[in-house]
Amino acid sequence: MTPDDGLLLAYLDGQLDEQETQTVTDLLERSRTARERVATLRAERDTAAEALGVLAPNALEGPNAYRAVQQFRRKDLTMIKMTKKTRTIAGAVAGIVLLAGLIALQPVRAFASDVLSLFRVESFAVVDVDPERIEEIASAIDEGMYWGQADFIESGEPLEAADLAEAEELVGFRPAAVEALGTPDGIGVLPDTVLEFSPELETLQAVFANLGLDPNVLPEAIDGEPFVITVQAGVGQIYEEDGIVITQIPAPQVDAPEGVNMQELGEAMLQLLGMSPEEAARLSRSIDFTTTLVLPIPTASLDSVQEVNVNGTNGLLFNDEGLWTDEHGYVEGGSALLWQQDGFVYLIAAQEATGTQVLALAEALE
Structure with a gap:
């Protein structure tokens, strides 16, 4: 009834x-x-x-994890002219995959993403994080802490392309597409983006000390030195009726300061996320932090994440059954697939689709 x-x-x-x-x-x-x-x-x-x-500008914002996701997606697909339904797909479904609803508090997000995720993306790895640890990190951060100098530069405004041919002219590569989906309802071109971040070592060491960690595990070479993260222009395709969003961007590139040992930095960040020094050392031996995007996933969400094979390369498949909130009621879930192939990072997000169906879309990309 x-x-x-x-x-x-x-x-x-x-x-x-x-x-x-x-x-x-x-x-x-x-x-x-x-x-x-x-x-x-x-x-x-x-x-x-x-x-x-x-x-209202923030009417789509849901609970904290969704809000964090949408802040990320606003620099991506939500800059494209879309209907409300498509914004929901792009912001609440596709975005959840990339950040996995990890950290809603801005200082913690900045710390975890700007310091941990320094890489050229060639593969992905999932790290289990206890939600209580996230709260501990938040508690260890003082509001007035200075994290260092950060400059975010976009080469221009996001644009709408009339078709994929025009998008190709704008970005310099031919966007992959699924022929069976037909013509996209919207095509957005995302501008070149450069983030330059020079961390303040003293602040990071203070957070480590507040958590009972050895602050000296952080490489001294990162102090005040610029990490330059470059993301070249990408393309987002919107299929509104099917509830599908396909994003393709060249793999981000990072110029790290001379003398910074990325393995040591990655190992320190694993300790920050709750691993013992022994566990962090053991796991870091299996991860190349110069080429791997590490996605910290809350323990309760691990069942929805699956490593899969996508056209001969590894990818991460996320299945979300939906979310109940007091503020917004039932928020539709969906499936999404994240992988790297031939120098590009791809994300396919689909509302009301199974993981098998999303994998089929990835295999049909040409």
Whole structure:
């Protein structure tokens, strides 16, 4: 049984009391028909809001993990002109894969991503992180800490391309596409981006000390020296009706300061994420931190991550069954696939698709 539309709209707007909200939530967990009706009502409501020009800039932001993801995707596919439905796909589904809902607090995200993820992407590795450790890291960070100098430079604004041929002219490579999907509903060209980050060693050492770690495991050579991360222009393809987003970018390149031992730095970051010195040393021997993107995944999410073979190379397949939130109700899940091949990083995210179907899309890319 599906509740009347008035009740569902009140649910979407957060106007029900606690008992009524729980009743609708329980029904949506059991009934796909009810979930689809809620999705339809949400889309209709949002379309009307956009037409009236009253949609709040952050209306799509969900809980903290989703919010962190969407901040990342805003520099990517959400810069493309999209409908609300497609923004949800790009921001809440595709983005969740890249950051895995790891760290919602900005200082922690900056620390973990800007310091750990220094590489030219050729492969991926997953590291198990206890959610309690994330909270410990957050507690060890003082609000006024100075992390170093960071400069973010984009070569221009994201652009819309009329077709894949125009996108090719703009980025200098032919975007791979799935012929069976037909013509994309939208094609976005993402500009060249350069991030220069010069870390403050004293701050990093203070965080390590606050966590009971040896601050001297951090290489002194990183202090105040610039790490330059370059991401060349990429392409995002939107297939709105199918709920599919395909992103392709050249593998990011990193110029590290002379004398920095990336293996030592990576091993130190593994200790930060909760490993003992022995565990970090053992795992780091199997990871080349100059070529590998390390994705820290909360323990509870590990069951949704699977290493797979994609056209002869390793990739990570993520399956998300959806998320229930007090603020936004049921947020649709989906599947997404992340891999590197022939010098490019690919991400395919699909709403209401199985992992097998997403793998089939990857194999059909030409």
